[in-house]
Amino acid sequence: MISLANQDNVLIPWQSERLESRERAMVRVMAKGVASTTPDGKDGEAVDTAWSEWATVEAALLDRSDWKAQFISSSKCTAVWSKDGGRKEYFRPIRLRKTFTIDSLPGRARLYITALGVYKAYLNGRRVGDEQMAPGWTSYAHRLQYQVFDVSEMLRANGVNTLAIEVAEGWYAGRLLWHEGVPCFYGEEIGALAQLEIYSLDSIDSEPSLQIFSDESWEWRESPMLASGIYDGETYDMREEEDGWADAHMPPPKSSKSASSWHKVKTLPFPQTDLLASPSPPVRVKDTISPVRIFESPSGKTLIDFGQNLVGKLVIHNLSKPSGHVLTIRHAEVLENGELGTRPLRSAKATDTITLSSKPLTEYSPHFTFHGFRYVEMSGWSRSDAECPLTTDSLSALVMHTDMPRTGHFHCSNAQLNRLHENVVWSTRSNFVSIPTDCPQRDERLGWTGDIQAFGPTAAFLFDVAGMLGNWMRDVVLDQADEGGVVPFIVPNVLKGGRDKFFWPRVPQAVWDDVVVLLPWTLYVAYGDTAILHQAYDGMKDYLTILPRADDGLLWDPDLWQLSDWLDPSAPPDNPGLSRTDGTLVADAYLTHVTRIMSRIAGILGHQDDEAHFQAQAEKLVDAFRRQYMTAAGLVVSDSQTALALTLLFNLHPSDPSGRATASARLGRLVRRANFKVSTGFAGTSAILPSLTCPSSSPSQAQQEAQNLQLAYRMLLETGCPSWIYPITQGATTIWERWDSMLPDGRVNPGEMTSFNHYALGSVATWMHAVIGGVSPGDLDEKARGDGGGGWKRFRVQPRPGGDVTSAKVDFLSRYGQVSCCWELVAAGSRFKMELIVPPNSTAVVILPDAEKTSDDRGKVVGSGRYHFECAFKQPGPWPPQPLNSGYDDFDFGKIGKTR
Numbered sequence: 001m002i003s004l005a006n007q008d009n010v011l012i013p014w015q016s017e018r019l020e021s022r023e024r025a026m027v028r029v030m031a032k033g034v035a036s037t038t039p040d041g042k043d044g045e046a047v048d049t050a051w052s053e054w055a056t057v058e059a060a061l062l063d064r065s066d067w068k069a070q071f072i073s074s075s076k077c078t079a080v081w082s083k084d085g086g087r088k089e090y091f092r093p094i095r096l097r098k099t100f101t102i103d104s105l106p107g108r109a110r111l112y113i114t115a116l117g118v119y120k121a122y123l124n125g126r127r128v129g130d131e132q133m134a135p136g137w138t139s140y141a142h143r144l145q146y147q148v149f150d151v152s153e154m155l156r157a158n159g160v161n162t163l164a165i166e167v168a169e170g171w172y173a174g175r176l177l178w179h180e181g182v183p184c185f186y187g188e189e190i191g192a193l194a195q196l197e198i199y200s201l202d203s204i205d206s207e208p209s210l211q212i213f214s215d216e217s218w219e220w221r222e223s224p225m226l227a228s229g230i231y232d233g234e235t236y237d238m239r240e241e242e243d244g245w246a247d248a249h250m251p252p253p254k255s256s257k258s259a260s261s262w263h264k265v266k267t268l269p270f271p272q273t274d275l276l277a278s279p280s281p282p283v284r285v286k287d288t289i290s291p292v293r294i295f296e297s298p299s300g301k302t303l304i305d306f307g308q309n310l311v312g313k314l315v316i317h318n319l320s321k322p323s324g325h326v327l328t329i330r331h332a333e334v335l336e337n338g339e340l341g342t343r344p345l346r347s348a349k350a351t352d353t354i355t356l357s358s359k360p361l362t363e364y365s366p367h368f369t370f371h372g373f374r375y376v377e378m379s380g381w382s383r384s385d386a387e388c389p390l391t392t393d394s395l396s397a398l399v400m401h402t403d404m405p406r407t408g409h410f411h412c413s414n415a416q417l418n419r420l421h422e423n424v425v426w427s428t429r430s431n432f433v434s435i436p437t438d439c440p441q442r443d444e445r446l447g448w449t450g451d452i453q454a455f456g457p458t459a460a461f462l463f464d465v466a467g468m469l470g471n472w473m474r475d476v477v478l479d480q481a482d483e484g485g486v487v488p489f490i491v492p493n494v495l496k497g498g499r500d501k502f503f504w505p506r507v508p509q510a511v512w513d514d515v516v517v518l519l520p521w522t523l524y525v526a527y528g529d530t531a532i533l534h535q536a537y538d539g540m541k542d543y544l545t546i547l548p549r550a551d552d553g554l555l556w557d558p559d560l561w562q563l564s565d566w567l568d569p570s571a572p573p574d575n576p577g578l579s580r581t582d583g584t585l586v587a588d589a590y591l592t593h594v595t596r597i598m599s600r601i602a603g604i605l606g607h608q609d610d611e612a613h614f615q616a617q618a619e620k621l622v623d624a625f626r627r628q629y630m631t632a633a634g635l636v637v638s639d640s641q642t643a644l645a646l647t648l649l650f651n652l653h654p655s656d657p658s659g660r661a662t663a664s665a666r667l668g669r670l671v672r673r674a675n676f677k678v679s680t681g682f683a684g685t686s687a688i689l690p691s692l693t694c695p696s697s698s699p700s701q702a703q704q705e706a707q708n709l710q711l712a713y714r715m716l717l718e719t720g721c722p723s724w725i726y727p728i729t730q731g732a733t734t735i736w737e738r739w740d741s742m743l744p745d746g747r748v749n750p751g752e753m754t755s756f757n758h759y760a761l762g763s764v765a766t767w768m769h770a771v772i773g774g775v776s777p778g779d780l781d782e783k784a785r786g787d788g789g790g791g792w793k794r795f796r797v798q799p800r801p802g803g804d805v806t807s808a809k810v811d812f813l814s815r816y817g818q819v820s821c822c823w824e825l826v827a828a829g830s831r832f833k834m835e836l837i838v839p840p841n842s843t844a845v846v847i848l849p850d851a852e853k854t855s856d857d858r859g860k861v862v863g864s865g866r867y868h869f870e871c872a873f874k875q876p877g878p879w880p881p882q883p884l885n886s887g888y889d890d891f892d893f894g895k896i897g898k899t900r
């Protein structure tokens with residue numbers, strides 16, 4: 001028994017000896033403590049918990065030498081070549097299998113398995129596990145994940161068993177990137193690696209008594225899937241199906257065509273890459289959605305509407321047609337002119353094709369692809385078919401994503417805001433498919449770094465993304481090291497040009513590359529785990545060392561073009577980078593912020609020299625930024641929402657509050673002049689509302705602060721284009737890439753980049769959680785109270801009602817337990833009531849919207865428990881605020897002729 005005498009109750013390092021490969025241990029815990037009624041727990045009674053249930057941990061294969069298996073592939077390459085014979089276009093999937101016998105009942109059995117491609121495994125005809133697109137996408141040259149399955153119950157004792165695997169090209173060998181893309185980015189052959197280890201009943205914890213591993217004794221054949229690609233979809237010829245191929249108990253007749261289709265496999269050289277048991281949850285089917293409507297398009301096509309834009313695939317429940325009958329299923333996110341709107345998919349075909357046999361097709365869904373869609377166009381099956389007509393019960397959509405536990409919920413009295421929040425959740429689900437992607441439907445679906453940099457804090461509230469993003473961050477630093485310290489735009493980095501192409505120059509970029517500092521920081525703030533900071537630390541320093549600086553050696557080199565405020569709504573459809581805010585200014589604002597965060601990270605990790613160095617550099621950067629971009633009064637040379645938002649949020653003004661007050665008033669003015677429309681792109685969108693509501697630190701600014709709070713609500717509730725609610729007025733069920741992906745006249749935006757499922761602009765949900773709902777991680781005022789530490793050890797509760805919102809509820813499952821805050825306005829809006837739950841071993845700083853409070857209220861610290869709060873309330877300012885383009889309404893005519 002190990003006793004730990006400290007207050008930590010999460011992220012306790014493993015206290016016992018290091019486990020060896022395959023070793024198992026059982027753990028249970030008991031906590032001793034006091035029931036605390038105050039933050040220091042002094043007046044509480046002593047309480048011990050009961051022992052928890054036993055939890056079992058088991059080490060995977062930790063050493064390369066544990067692998068006896070070899071990678072195996074088809075003896076004949078199944079690639080289909082381009083017409084001119086110049087390149088492999090795609091691979092026909094392959095099936096691999098091995099039959100073996102076991103003599104006695106196994107005690108335990110484990111299957112360790114991965115693929116060059118994506119795979120599904122079967123034992124005795126039954127699917128092993130329920131993972132989709134395994135082994136998932138990593139930077140394969142560095143790391144290839146394998147999965148571990150407990151198959152103890154799937155083996156046949158005293159008899160013949162079959163281990164079978166189907167492999168398709170996946171990300172490993174499939175086409176990646178836009179236009180014609182790059183096929184075979186990681187390798188020219190698909191294959192699998194499998195090691196089945198069986199322990200007899202009397203030696204469960206010693207050596208395995210039998211190991212079955214992939215080697216030259218296996219056999220292979222072509223799959224009845226003629227093609228299966230991520231962008232283009234899957235083609236299945238049921239007539240080539242071989243029933244029982246994965247189960248030796250149902251062997252095909254020796255004389256049949258199937259029997260002769262099996263050949264000896266070939267072995268492949270063991271790749272250099274690290275093999276690791278996947279640290280991230282797998283992709284799974286997480287939901288099933290029924291169609292809401294089946295209808296005919298103007299041109300007579302059969303269309304199916306699922307009512308929700310989603311990521312996944314169809315499942316056909318039951319269909320019988322004559323042998324040779326072909327079903328063609330095309331997917332798209334929108335309709336245009338009443339027909340399937342496939343133009344935004346660019347070169348991705350997103351089409352599944354099934355050729356039926358004389359047998360019924362039952363519960364069939366494609367194996368190795370996924371699509372981003374709300375609508376499906378079905379050819380070969382319609383509502384008017386005499387036999388087996390297509391109905392809403394004939395098929396469903398399976399929703400696929402990384403199986404991350406949901407942690408954050410939000411609900412308020414405004415239905416449009418609730419739908420907006422739902423859309424953010426759907427876009428998170430849709431773009432967390434093994435890696436964090438930009439979009440899930442067109443010929444990209446890539447790990448664009450800027451998108452997750454902007455959206456990370458929102459994702460880390462809505463879902464437990466520690467495993468998935470922590471895993472992806474490892475690839476960020478590995479791929480970065482390959483590029484001499486330059487963080488790739490996309491991770492896994494497939495912009496290197498694959499075999500012979502060059503897709504993007506190797507060039508550092510603010511906002512995108514900032515991910516190497518800001519995402520680990522986000523994860524630390526959300527989960528409190530310093531391991532992620534350690535692991536990325538060298539990459540962070542490399543980035544800040546190699547980025548090209550101006551002559552002053554501080555700011556970014558102004559000659560370098562920056563993506564910066566990408567997709568500013570004023571940028572023309574064909575030039576999304578042409579933002580109204582100067583790109584270098586945006587880059588420099590981020591650089592000062594990132595350098596400050598870097599100093600804090602260095603401090604947390606105990607690197608004092610680095611902490612001081614980056615602190616000093618950040619101060620110099622702030623000075624340089626002011627010299628370069630700020631007027632003496634506090635205005636900024638790019639007079640835009642993004643420029644002002646970033647300088648306010650990143651605290652770039654001098655400490656004298658007047659400059660900040662000028663900028664804050666100016667930002668309010670720009671918001672009113674824009675008729676409350678959004679004028680920000682990727683860089684400014686996560687900052688605009690928080691900058692309107694960040695505390696001014698000066699009591700004299702209380703009125704301005706209150707007005708800006710109302711402006712923030714007004715902006716969020718704006719329905720015209722561009723705004724967050726505009727897409728909802730157009731029926732959006734996910735967050736769009738562009739503010740106007742669908743134009744007000746119903747046409748799809750003509751720009752090349754027009755996805756209807758991009759999460760970046762959904763970063764506004766973080767403001768909704770923090771300001772409307774009232775909860776946010778860490779004590780933001782860390783100078784006054786000491787850094788709250790990561791992981792919601794100390795969090796802030798400060799609901800700030802405004803606009804027409806009269807109640808809100810936020811729940812968040814932190815590492816310490818459930819945080820819950822629920823408030824409402826009562827007595828005709830004159831009183832504020834709040835119920836709060838603070839989980840064990842954490843504290844909250846509570847600041848109420850008390851009409852009678854003094855403006856320097858620093859809040860009350862409360863420990864774990866349930867609380868009820870109540871106070872007087874009055875609206876922070878007139879509602880609704882007025883725009884600044886309606887004549888002279890705002891002007892005080894009394895001022896005319898008076899000298900001040």
Ligand code: BGC
Pocket residue numbers: 438439444448449450451563566753758
């Ligand atoms: C992606 C974006 C990405 C951008 C950068 C686009 O194609 O979809 O989300 O960040 O390119 O250039």
